[in-house]
Amino acid sequence: MALCGYAGRVLRVDxxxxxxxxxxxxxxxxxxxxxxxxxxxxxxxxYCPPGVDPLAPEAPLLFVSSPLVGTAVTxxxxxxxxxxxxxxxxxxxxxxxxHLALELKxxxxxxxxxxxxxxxxxxxVVTDDPLRPVAxxxxxxxxxxxxxxxxxxxxxxxxxxxxxxxxxxVIGPAGExxxxxxxxxxxxxxxxxxxxxxxxxxxxxxxxxxxxxxQVQVADPLRLREANARLIERSTGPATAKYRQxxxxxxxxxxDRLGILPTRNFQASTFVDAxxxxxxxxxxxxxxxxxxxxxCTVGCEHLYKTLGSGPExxxxxxxxxxxxxxxxxxxxxxxxxxxLARQCDELGIDTISAGGTIAWxxxxxxxxxxxxxxxxxxxxxxxxxxxxxxxxxxxxxxxRPGLGDLLxxxxxxxxxxxxGGSEAWAMHVKGLELPxxxxxxxxxxxxxxxxxxxxxxxxxxxxxxxxxxxxxxxxAAELGRGRLAADAEDQAxxxxxxxxxxxxxxxxxxxxxxxxALYTYVTGWExxxxxxxxAGERISALKKRFNLRQxxxxxxxxxxxxxxxxxxxxxxxxxxxxxxxxxxxxxAGYYAARGWTADGLIPASKLRELSLDDGPLALAALxxxxxxxxxxxxxxxxx
Amino acid sequence: xxxxxxxxTGGVQIEFFGPARLxxxxxxxxxxxxxxxxxAAVVGALAARYPALVGTAIAAxxxxxxxxxxxxxxxxxxxxxxxTQLQPGDTVLLITAAGGG
Numbered sequence: 001m002a003l004c005g006y007a008g009r010v011l012r013v014d015x016x017x018x019x020x021x022x023x024x025x026x027x028x029x030x031x032x033x034x035x036x037x038x039x040x041x042x043x044x045x046x047y048c049p050p051g052v053d054p055l056a057p058e059a060p061l062l063f064v065s066s067p068l069v070g071t072a073v074t075x076x077x078x079x080x081x082x083x084x085x086x087x088x089x090x091x092x093x094x095x096x097x098x099h100l101a102l103e104l105k106x107x108x109x110x111x112x113x114x115x116x117x118x119x120x121x122x123x124x125v126v127t128d129d130p131l132r133p134v135a136x137x138x139x140x141x142x143x144x145x146x147x148x149x150x151x152x153x154x155x156x157x158x159x160x161x162x163x164x165x166x167x168x169x170v171i172g173p174a175g176e177x178x179x180x181x182x183x184x185x186x187x188x189x190x191x192x193x194x195x196x197x198x199x200x201x202x203x204x205x206x207x208x209x210x211x212x213x214x215q216v217q218v219a220d221p222l223r224l225r226e227a228n229a230r231l232i233e234r235s236t237g238p239a240t241a242k243y244r245q246x247x248x249x250x251x252x253x254x255x256d257r258l259g260i261l262p263t264r265n266f267q268a269s270t271f272v273d274a275x276x277x278x279x280x281x282x283x284x285x286x287x288x289x290x291x292x293x294x295x296c297t298v299g300c301e302h303l304y305k306t307l308g309s310g311p312e313x314x315x316x317x318x319x320x321x322x323x324x325x326x327x328x329x330x331x332x333x334x335x336x337x338x339x340l341a342r343q344c345d346e347l348g349i350d351t352i353s354a355g356g357t358i359a360w361x362x363x364x365x366x367x368x369x370x371x372x373x374x375x376x377x378x379x380x381x382x383x384x385x386x387x388x389x390x391x392x393x394x395x396x397x398x399x400r401p402g403l404g405d406l407l408x409x410x411x412x413x414x415x416x417x418x419x420g421g422s423e424a425w426a427m428h429v430k431g432l433e434l435p436x437x438x439x440x441x442x443x444x445x446x447x448x449x450x451x452x453x454x455x456x457x458x459x460x461x462x463x464x465x466x467x468x469x470x471x472x473x474x475x476a477a478e479l480g481r482g483r484l485a486a487d488a489e490d491q492a493x494x495x496x497x498x499x500x501x502x503x504x505x506x507x508x509x510x511x512x513x514x515x516x517a518l519y520t521y522v523t524g525w526e527x528x529x530x531x532x533x534x535a536g537e538r539i540s541a542l543k544k545r546f547n548l549r550q551x552x553x554x555x556x557x558x559x560x561x562x563x564x565x566x567x568x569x570x571x572x573x574x575x576x577x578x579x580x581x582x583x584x585x586x587x588a589g590y591y592a593a594r595g596w597t598a599d600g601l602i603p604a605s606k607l608r609e610l611s612l613d614d615g616p617l618a619l620a621a622l623x624x625x626x627x628x629x630x631x632x633x634x635x636x637x638x639x
Numbered sequence: 640x641x642x643x644x645x646x647x648t649g650g651v652q653i654e655f656f657g658p659a660r661l662x663x664x665x666x667x668x669x670x671x672x673x674x675x676x677x678x679a680a681v682v683g684a685l686a687a688r689y690p691a692l693v694g695t696a697i698a699a700x701x702x703x704x705x706x707x708x709x710x711x712x713x714x715x716x717x718x719x720x721x722x723t724q725l726q727p728g729d730t731v732l733l734i735t736a737a738g739g740g
Contacts, residue, residue, distance in 0.1 A: 238705040241658045241695060242735040250657040254734050257654065257714055280660060468736040470709060470717035506707050572714035 004219040005067030005522040006030050010043065011109040011126060013134060015203055016057055016116030020134040025110060026616045031525055033617070034532075035066030037093045038497035038539040039110065040082035041546060042617060044091065047113055050549045054086040054195075055178060055202035057117040063104060063169065063208065066499045067522050070105035070216035073228050074235055075501035077101045077295035081169075085194040086202075087180040087353070087410050088431040088455050090547045090556075092194030095459075095496060098293040100167040100186035106212030114203065121176075123154055123207035127163070128214050139206040146346035147172040147185035154207045166211040172348025174397040175201035179408040181353035181433075185345065188316060189293070192350040194432065194454055219524030227517055234507035235297045243300035243503050244290075248319035249279030251436070252327075259571020260438040263327040264383050265359035266427050266562055269438045270571040273332020277322060286334055288314050298503055306335045315342035320458075323436030324355025329362065330383030340389055347397035353410055356433025358392055359383075360411040360426050361403070369420045374403060424561045430455035439563050441573045442467040443477050447485045447586040451557045453543035462502065463488040475573055477582035482589025490536030497539055538610040538617075540594075541602055545612070545619070554600050557587055649727045651675040653685065656734040659708070662691040672727045678710055679721040681731055696733055709736040 008027065013020045025039075033039040040062050047060040061083045068076040079101040085092025104112070108128045121139040137157070142150050150170040158166045168186060175182035175197030182197030183190040191197075200208075218224055242250050255261040256274035263271040275281060282304050292299035305314045315338050325331065325340040344351045362383050365372035372381030374391045381388055381403070395404030406414050411433055415426035427434045432455025439446035448461030458464065466484045467474035491511065495502050498515060508514040512529035520527045544552075558564075559578070567577035591598060595606045607613040650669040660666060674684045686693050686701035693699060696708045703721060704710070710718045711732040712725075725731070 238658075238695060239707050242707070245658050245661055250735065254656045254732075257656070257732060258711065259714065279657075283661075465736070468709065468717055470719035474717070 002217060003027065003030075004217045004524045005071075005519075006035070007065075007108050007110045009109060010111040010113055011107075011134070013112065013114045013124065013126075014116040015114060015118045015122070015124070015136070015205065018136060022109070029616045030067075030110070031523075032535065032538060032611055033542070034494070034497035034519070034535055034539070035068075035110065036064055036078070036080045036497040036499040037082070037095070038493065038535065038542070039066070040064035040080045040093060041091065041539060041542045043111055043113060044082045044084070045542065045546045045549065047115065048084050048546075051551065052084060054084040054089070054092075054199055057203065058115060059084055059199060059202075061114045061196065061199045061203065061205075062111055063114075064111040065101070065104045065109070066497060068498050068500065068518060069101050071218055071224065071522055072295075073224070073500070073518055073522075074232050074295065074297045075293070075504050076499060077293055078499040078501065079104050080496065080499065081184055081191040081196045083194070083196050083199040084550065085431075085454065086178070086198045087195040087412075090430055090455070090550055090552065091453050091543050092196060092199075093454060093460075093496070093543075094184075094191035094193050094196055095499065096169075096184070096186055096189045096191040097501070098187040098189055100169055100210060102294055103167040103210035103212055105216060106214045107210055108212060108214045112208070114205065114208075117202065118204040121204050121206050123168075123209060124205060125158065125163070125166070125209045125211070127210075128212035142206050143176060144173060147348050148188070148346060150207055151185070151187075154209055158209055158211070163209075163211050166209045168207045168209045170207040170348075171197045171200050171205075172346060172397070174198075174348040174408075176206070177397065177399040177408065178202055179349060179397060179399065180410045180413070181350040181357075183348045183350050185348055188345075190345065190348075190350075193352065193457065195350075197348050218522050220521040224518065224521035227514070227521060231504065231507055231514075232297045235504045237507075239506040240298045240300070240503055243298055246279040246283055247290075247300050247302035247317075249282055249302065249317060249322050251319040252278045252322060253280060255436070255438075258441065259568065259573045260441040261327055262323065262427075262434070262436055262438050264330050265328065265363045265425060266434070266438065266560075267363070268570050269441060269568055269573065271327040271332065274327065276332045277326040277334050277337055279319075282317065282334060286338065293501075296501065298501070300503055304334075304338050306338050308335060310339075313339050313342050315339075315345065317341050320435055321351035324352045325389075328355045328359045328436070329389070331386055331389070332384075333386055336386045336389070340393065343390060343393050347393060349393065349397055352435055353433040354393065354396070356427055357396075357407050357411045357414060358389070360414060360422070361407060363425045364418060364420075364422050369418060369422055370403075372403070424565075427560045427562065428456060429559060430556050432456050434560070437464055438568070439559060440475075440568050440576055440578050441571070442474055443578055443586070444472060444474070444481045444484050446477075446559060446563065446578055446583065447481050447590060448488060450559050450583060451485065451587060451590050452489070453540075453547050459502070460492050460496075461485060461489045462492055475576045477578055477586050479585055479589035481586045482591070483593040485586075485590050486537075486540070486593045489540050490533065493539040493543075494532055494536040497535070534610070537594075538612065541606070541610050541612060542617070544602060548601070557600060559583060651681065651725055651727070652730045653681065654730060654732045656732065658735060659692060659696040659733045662695040663689045672725070676725055677721070678718060678723045678725065678731070681710075681725070682721060685733075696735075704733075707735055709734060
């Protein structure tokens with residue numbers, strides 16, 4: 001019987017040999033892992049050898065689809081990128097959206113798994129054409145191009161070859177130079193976190209192009225249409241008003257007022273120029289256009305343009321980019337932030353990690369540990385010094401010797417290289433720089449940051465919602481936060497696996513039950529809310545198991561020293577703090593809530609409960625990694 | 640953070656954020672304490688003074704806030720319970736409690 005919602009196979013591509021082949025995926029694996037990040041975590045564990053260098057040819061790079069993609073369900077045009085993160089050494093999972101996700105689904109694969117490395121810069125084309133499913137083309141002429149130019153060039157070349165309408169995932173110069181937080185970009189969007197672009201660059205793969213015509217089979221189209229109609233109605237109501245009207249930049253003023261807006265490398269939690277870079281001000285002065293992803297009824301993306309001197313630049317701007325290139329660096333100039341965000345997007349750099357790493361370096365300059373000088377500039381790197389930032393981004397994206405190469409390593413490795421005690425203000429968890437939420441003022445989220453498998457992340461643990469709920473004291477650390485953080489992770493895991501945009505999470509009456517219904521209508525596999533909740537826990541455990549195989553230890557679940565030593569200096573929470581002992585209490589609560597050991601390990605009984613001890617998801621069932629041929633001398637285009 | 644203007648003695652200051660600010664077209668408002676002694680009273684007073692808030696931040700009928708909106712008291716504590724009593728001089732923040740980005 002044909003699968004609904006799934007293809008039931010993945011495409012394996014070995015760039016070293018130029019070979020590609022399809023492999024079947026057990027339907028039980030699909031059911032247990034759902035798709036997206038869940039399926040991707042399973043596949044990553046399958047194909048990623050323990051201890052592998054994330055930038056070695058044998059390290060896999062995955063593009064993963066999900067069952068709801070390609071259906072009419074709103075906000076589901078998304079895909080997941082997975083790799084062992086070169087920034088953290090642990091699981092690196094990232095989402096992006098829009099047309100590329102639809103093309104991936106139409107190719108007829110649940111995932112594309114890429115291993116090996118090209119001998120020279122190339123781009124890979126995957127289609128649903130049975131006579132020519134895969135082709136590799138030389139891309140030396142694209143080296144050095146930014147993400148937009150690369151997308152445009154590859155799509156034009158493919159159109160000239162008779163493959164109009166292909167969509168592309170590309171890297172910019174930062175990926176080519178293996179900046180550890182380089183992004184993978186498509187349709188003007190980015191799989192931003194964890195350095196997937198560096199992995200792609202290590203394979204000398206400039207782009208992946210996808211084109212297909214396949215249709216998604218849906219088990220119960222009538223009931224799916226009814227459920228989707230309800231979802232669409234709510235997705236255009238008050239629950240998503242903030243996203244539609246102001247976009248996520250609306251957070252700036254709220255976070256500033258609450259004293260949770262990280263400023264000057266987390267040295268302050270309010271910003272004197274918050275109004276100047278607020279969503280409200282951007283909307284009033286700089287707004288150019290509001291758009292949305294493919295298959296989306298929310299339409300949250302706000303494009304802003306610069307005003308005044310210099311050529312006009314237009315850029316998408318989300319809160320995280322705004323915070324990381326604004327208050328975190330002491331920058332209160334909206335024009336500058338728009339230009340910097342656009343530059344990051346063109347270079348293919350994660351704005352959060354770029355801002356976090358530059359902020360660390362600025363504090364090193366402030367403390368006299370680093371000169372911060374860049375060639376040709378009169379002023380060194382420093383908080384609020386706008387003019388040096390374009391040169392700093394360019395230097396790090398190209399790994400120019402000195403400061404550029406240092407910044408390309410991220411704050412953790414940068415601090416290890418520089419020394420001088422600078423680890424104390426390197427604001428990362430497991431190597432991943434903190435997003436724009438002050439943990440000392442949101443202590444459930446602080447726990448979420450500390451234990452997150454991919455490092456500090458607000459998207460994999462929306463535990464801040466508990467801090468915003470009024471049900472808990474946001475300045476207090478308690479054992480019971482463990483349950484809340486675990487639940488937040490599991491919910492995110494389900495949404496990231498189906499995949500449904502988190503911006504409509506408030507549009508469900510019962511998130512698990514309603515999502516289970518959607519999943520049932522698409523796949524035909526009767527699924528309850530309880531099943532889906534358990535799947536969320538299973539996926540969280542799969543992530544943890546991947547990290548354990550890659551050498552995770554208890555000490556990795558922590559927060560930067562600044563958070564655990566210094567108290568908030570300003571804002572409504574001035575004087576509040578979070579000690580290491582208090583964090584450890586919450587972590588103990590989290591491990592207990594998960595049914596893990598006190599050391600954070602997953603006991604056999606829990607593996608059994610989650611169907612991870614035997615069957616297709618058991619470690620013993622994971623096939624050995626495929627052997628890899630050495631890079632072929634000059635990769636020919638496949639006929 | 641720009642300092643908030645002092646609340647007139649005897650009043651309750653409201654600070655609007657996000658969609659609520661767009662709806663009312665201003666950053667702050669002051670309600671007399673005799674009509675804003677509790678959060679429930681604040682909801683009613685705001686709905687009467689700013690009809691554009693109904694459906695945006697205040698639920699139809701003026702009985703509470705829409706899904707995703709919440710009050711914060713003095714920039715510190717989120718307060719989900721509308722029976723919470725206020726003090727003269729309190730500042731109430733009307734915000735959309737959703738992160739993301």
